[in-house]
Each structure stands twice: as structure tokens, then as C-alpha cells.
Amino acid sequence: MALDEAAAVADTGATEFDAVVIGAGPVGLFAVFELGLVDIKTCVIDILDRPGGQCAELYPEKPIYDIPALPTVTGQELTDRLMEQIKPFGAEFIFSERVDELQRGEDGRFHLKTDAGREIIAKVVVIAAGGGSFTPKRPPLDGIEAYEGKSVFYAVRRMEDLRGKDVLIVGGGDSALDWTLNLAPIANSLTLLHRRDEFRGAPHSVEKMRALVAEGRVRLLIGQVTKLDGADGQLEAVTVKTAGGEERVTANAMLPFFGLTMKLGPVASWGLNLNENLILVDTEKFETSEKGIFAVGDINLYPGKLKLILSGFHEAALMAQAAYKIVHPDKKLLFQYTTSSSSLQKKLGVK
Amino acid sequence: MVKLVFIQPDGDSQTVEAEPGVTVMEAAKLNDIAGIEAECGGACACATCHVYVDADWVEKTGKPEAIEEDMLDFAFDVRPESRLSCQIKVTPALDGLTLRVPAKQF
CATH class of the missing domain: 3.50.50.60 (FAD/NAD(P)-binding domain)
Structure with a gap:
């Protein structure tokens, strides 16, 4: 045998x-x-x-x-x-x-x-x-399933796929911060969205992120996503609830990091x-x-x-x-x- | 016993009795309150027992501690009156505490 x-x-x-x-x-x-x-x-x-x-x-x-x-x-x-x-x-x-x-x-x-x-x-x-x-936790946003794997990603498999995109990263921990730092140089625009202006991630990552924000290479937005807009799995924009009201943020790739x-x-x-x-x-x-x-x-x-x-x-x-x-x-x-x-x-x- | 009132997103309300010393999450689970999942069993590690404390009660329940505030990052539609119910201890002073269950837990 x-x-x-x-x-x-x-x-x-x-x-x-x-x-x-x-x-x-x-x-x-x-x-x-x-x-x-x-x-x-x-x-x-x-x-x-x-x-x-x-x-x-x-x-x-x-x-x-x-x-x-x-x-x-x-x-x-x-x-x-x-x-x-x-x-x-x-x-x-x-x-x-x-x-x-x-x-x-x-x-x-x-x-x-x-x-x-x-x-x-x-x-x-x-x-x-x-x-x-x-x-990874899926934000309970209406219709998010249709975007998953096409323009909403819970992990980055190939950074190149995000080159030149308008990237929206959501979260306040190490994953959100690390990907903000990694993708800022190759994205067309990068917005980091978090519900509060405090971050759980490693302090040195927070510092680097704030430096990128100060240089105008990353936009830090405080608020929460309430709605996704797009068609055929392709995200175009999200609606964000902020302290001042609502804002529409252009994004053709979203990375939500809400833990496991x-x-x-x-x-x-x-x-x-x-x-x-x-x-x-x-x-x-x-x-x-x-x-x-x-x-x-x-x-x-x-x-x-x-x-x-x-x-x-x-x-x-x-x-x-x-x-x-x-x-x-x-x-x-x-x-x-x-x-x-x-x-x-x-x-x-x-x- | 202390009375706790849970209001569902559709307005349905349920009043339950809880023994002082248990957490609001435990009282909810013991009484099968819909929408309180408590996946981690009360370790402040999952944010699936998220509730909104009624405005009249926010002062009495107090503010979340740092670890709870961190964990609220993992909750959906967080508001100033958001708490994780596993971190609120039932005391006689909370008799009548009113809590709103969010439309969605993560």
C-alpha cells in the first residue's frame, strides 16, 4: 500500500x-x-x-x-x-x-x-x-454585501489593487492606522474615518497618521458611515454622519476595520x-x-x-x-x- | 429587585426585574431581550450588547471607562448615550432605568 x-x-x-x-x-x-x-x-x-x-x-x-x-x-x-x-x-x-x-x-x-x-x-x-x-465584522449597512470583494474589503490582499483609488478606511485600531500609512502613498485620495478623535492603535502609528493629516496627504474625518452609494458592486460615495450633520464622501474603495x-x-x-x-x-x-x-x-x-x-x-x-x-x-x-x-x-x- | 425597561427600535417595551449586582446585559439575557447578543459573555470584548441609555438616566449610569469607550469603536451607530450593557451594574439607584436597544448590533 x-x-x-x-x-x-x-x-x-x-x-x-x-x-x-x-x-x-x-x-x-x-x-x-x-x-x-x-x-x-x-x-x-x-x-x-x-x-x-x-x-x-x-x-x-x-x-x-x-x-x-x-x-x-x-x-x-x-x-x-x-x-x-x-x-x-x-x-x-x-x-x-x-x-x-x-x-x-x-x-x-x-x-x-x-x-x-x-x-x-x-x-x-x-x-x-x-x-x-x-x-471580520461586517458593518450592518444596507446593501453592503453587493460591494464586498469588489469595492469593500475587510483585508488587503494586493496593495496594487488600491493604487490610484479614492480609499476610505474606517476604524480606529492598528489595522485602520497601518493601512492608512501603507496606502496613503499610492491612493489617489485617502480618508480615515473614525467615530472619535482618539485612536486605540499603537501611539507611533497615531503620530505618523497625524503627520500625514497635517501634510494634507490624509484626510481625517470624525463620524460614522450611514449609507453606501454605488452600482453593480462599485462603490461611488458614502454618507457620513458627523457632529455637524451629514457629509457625502467620494470613495471607490472602502476598508472597514471593526474587529472580529x-x-x-x-x-x-x-x-x-x-x-x-x-x-x-x-x-x-x-x-x-x-x-x-x-x-x-x-x-x-x-x-x-x-x-x-x-x-x-x-x-x-x-x-x-x-x-x-x-x-x-x-x-x-x-x-x-x-x-x-x-x-x-x-x-x-x-x- | 430593580426594574429595567428595554425599548425596542419599533417602540415595543419590556420591563424586567433584576437583582442588584448583576449587569444590565445579564438581566437582558436572563429575560430574553431581543437585540442584546453579548457574544463574548460579558468580557467587554465584542460590543454586541450595545444600548442607548435614556437621556434621563445618562447621569445616573455614568460615563464609560476607557476600555469600554475603546470597545464602543466596534459598535454600530454609536451616540453620546451609547453604553455596553455588560459594563452597567444594576444598583437600587437605577430602579426604572430605561434603555433603547439599537436597530442593529454588529
């Missing part, structure tokens, strides 16, 4: 792993640990550019009080500690990519594809995607049994309606489910036992404790 399979893999350029964990939040990270203890090599994929999930994105500095044995720990500390704990297992991390496709191949394994076109093959898939993937929100995203199209935005699982293996695909943490649902990190840890431990039977079908798993098992300690690198 090995040769044929290896050839097939080489053709598609896909990378193979025992398990893919979707989501690098605390539960996804702990899943790496539990899978590692039972000799399952994992790859973790997350749409954010760093581990931690909601802990890193929403409350890195906020204390969490209900992690067993840690009376208080911040989201960032918890993430750092989990990363340290799973280090011995050498998981592969893929950040800033979203898993878009998941289907079972003819060989029974799962074929995944990310939004960057990366292909991965795995024997088991563990969905630990929390509240879903973090996606969580959306279930492509998970909904993978053919799993869902209840609203949650994946139904059993409470023995935390397996979904598809054998070999598991769901742990906030994204799953079962009778009595509590959306707690500690519940996700428990789910990950039981999931790993079931995943073992799929990844190593011919082996018998001996239940062991890390305290006393020399083989587990060896895996953990205990000296």
Missing part, C-alpha cells in the same frame, strides 16, 4: 497526519496533549495568527477563575502554559488559515483543504473551533448533524454523526453540555481514546497514569 499511497499524496501535494485539530484554543491545544499521550501525531490549524483562540483574541488579560488547580490565570497565561505542556508532542501548527473543505476520501481518510489552498490528509479530525472562525466576530463558517457545509450552530456529539467519544470526526469544546452539543474550558478538556481526553482505535486499529491501548507510567513520561520528555 505504502508506495501507491505515497505517490497519490505526492501528486496532490497534500501533507499527511494522524489527526488534524481544527482550532488552537485551549481545548484544541489540550486535545494535542491527549492525542499525543496515545501516540497520535497532530496538525493544528487556526484562522488566527497565534494560538489561544478566544482566550487570546477576546480576553488575553482577563483572569479565568475556574481552571482546576489554577485559582486565577489569564487567557494568555493559560495559552502559554498549554503550549508548554504540549511541546513534547511536536504538533505542526498552521496559523492564519481556515479549513474550508472536509471530505472523506476513497481510502477512508479525511481530505482537508484550507482557504490558502493547502491540502491535508488525516485519519481523524477533531473540530475544536469554539464559537466558529474569527471573521465568530462565525460557524464552512463547518456548516461538512454534512455533520447540527443543532443551530453546534455540532451534535455523543458523550462517550465526542464523535459527530460522521465516524472519525470528533467535536470538542464550545462547538459541540450534548445533553447537559456546559461551555466551560474544563468540560472541553474532559471531552478531549475521551475523544483521544476513541481516536486511538481509528489511528492504531491493531493496537490495544493500556490505560496509564502520567505519574507512574515510564512510557508516558518518556513521551513527555521527563528525565
Whole structure:
């Protein structure tokens, strides 16, 4: 088998792993640990550019009080500690990519594809995607959908596309400021619109932006967009509500930066049994309606489910036992404790 | 118990009772007030529990702190009376507090 399979893999350029964990939040990270203890090599994929999930994105500095044995720990500390704990297992991390496709191949394994076109093959898939993937917030302006991807962009893929345009950047954080600084030299005109004359972004970026405003190369406008004008996806102008009334601002490209929100995203199209935005699982293996695909943490649902990190840890431990039977079908798993098992300690690198 | 009045964009109003010490967001969620999403669960990290405090109450509820003001950057149609309801603690002094739910959360 090995040769044929290896050839097939080489053709598609896909990378193979025992398990893919979707989501690098605390539960996804702990899943790496539990899978590692039972000799399952994992790859973790997350749409954010760093581990931690909601802990890193929403409350890195906020204390969490209900992690067993840690009376208080911040989201960032918890993430750092989990990363340290799973280090011995050498998981592969893929950040800033979203898993878009998941289907079972003819060989029974799962074929995944990310939004960057990366292909991965795995024997088991563990969905630990929390509240879903973090996606840019869409301003709830009438008809904005029609402009998205054509003249309203939530990320800049190619700066050149904005050369010579009348660019409107909306927001007051680092993304808004950074793109103001980057695009001012190539845009025909650049307006930075923010609801107040105070910015959350890095102070040196704020200074640079103000310098550009003073030189007349950037227009800073204080107000909020209320209406979009254009046709066929091409923005022509926006109406802005300011302290002094209303103003029409000419713009043929708008970049709104209003932070991130969580959306279930492509998970909904993978053919799993869902209840609203949650994946139904059993409470023995935390397996979904598809054998070999598991769901742990906030994204799953079962009778009595509590959306707690500690519940996700428990789910990950039981999931790993079931995943073992799929990844190593011919082996018998001996239940062991890390305290006393020399083989587990060896895996953990205990000296 | 403290009475809180939520007014929907269509004018519909709902009066709920809240225990002092909870946040206005928690009281809204406990009573299924439409339009209060509170995606982050009260961490002042998402701006989806945005409300407009009725003019008569703005003084009693006070001004947002810096972190809340920053997070209001992520809300839609922010006005001087905008607050994130997870950052308003219910106290007996707020009995009768009237809040308008915005037409849209982000």
C-alpha cells in the first residue's frame, strides 16, 4: 500500500497526519496533549495568527477563575502554559488559515483543504473551533454585501489593487492606522474615518497618521458611515454622519476595520448533524454523526453540555481514546497514569 | 429587585426585574431581550450588547471607562448615550432605568 499511497499524496501535494485539530484554543491545544499521550501525531490549524483562540483574541488579560488547580490565570497565561505542556508532542501548527473543505476520501481518510489552498490528509479530525472562525465584522449597512470583494474589503490582499483609488478606511485600531500609512502613498485620495478623535492603535502609528493629516496627504474625518452609494458592486460615495450633520464622501474603495466576530463558517457545509450552530456529539467519544470526526469544546452539543474550558478538556481526553482505535486499529491501548507510567513520561520528555 | 425597561427600535417595551449586582446585559439575557447578543459573555470584548441609555438616566449610569469607550469603536451607530450593557451594574439607584436597544448590533 505504502508506495501507491505515497505517490497519490505526492501528486496532490497534500501533507499527511494522524489527526488534524481544527482550532488552537485551549481545548484544541489540550486535545494535542491527549492525542499525543496515545501516540497520535497532530496538525493544528487556526484562522488566527497565534494560538489561544478566544482566550487570546477576546480576553488575553482577563483572569479565568475556574481552571482546576489554577485559582486565577489569564487567557494568555493559560495559552502559554498549554503550549508548554504540549511541546513534547511536536504538533505542526498552521496559523492564519481556515479549513474550508472536509471530505472523506476513497481510502477512508479525511481530505482537508484550507482557504490558502493547502491540502491535508488525516485519519481523524477533531473540530475544536469554539464559537466558529474569527471573521471580520461586517458593518450592518444596507446593501453592503453587493460591494464586498469588489469595492469593500475587510483585508488587503494586493496593495496594487488600491493604487490610484479614492480609499476610505474606517476604524480606529492598528489595522485602520497601518493601512492608512501603507496606502496613503499610492491612493489617489485617502480618508480615515473614525467615530472619535482618539485612536486605540499603537501611539507611533497615531503620530505618523497625524503627520500625514497635517501634510494634507490624509484626510481625517470624525463620524460614522450611514449609507453606501454605488452600482453593480462599485462603490461611488458614502454618507457620513458627523457632529455637524451629514457629509457625502467620494470613495471607490472602502476598508472597514471593526474587529472580529465568530462565525460557524464552512463547518456548516461538512454534512455533520447540527443543532443551530453546534455540532451534535455523543458523550462517550465526542464523535459527530460522521465516524472519525470528533467535536470538542464550545462547538459541540450534548445533553447537559456546559461551555466551560474544563468540560472541553474532559471531552478531549475521551475523544483521544476513541481516536486511538481509528489511528492504531491493531493496537490495544493500556490505560496509564502520567505519574507512574515510564512510557508516558518518556513521551513527555521527563528525565 | 430593580426594574429595567428595554425599548425596542419599533417602540415595543419590556420591563424586567433584576437583582442588584448583576449587569444590565445579564438581566437582558436572563429575560430574553431581543437585540442584546453579548457574544463574548460579558468580557467587554465584542460590543454586541450595545444600548442607548435614556437621556434621563445618562447621569445616573455614568460615563464609560476607557476600555469600554475603546470597545464602543466596534459598535454600530454609536451616540453620546451609547453604553455596553455588560459594563452597567444594576444598583437600587437605577430602579426604572430605561434603555433603547439599537436597530442593529454588529
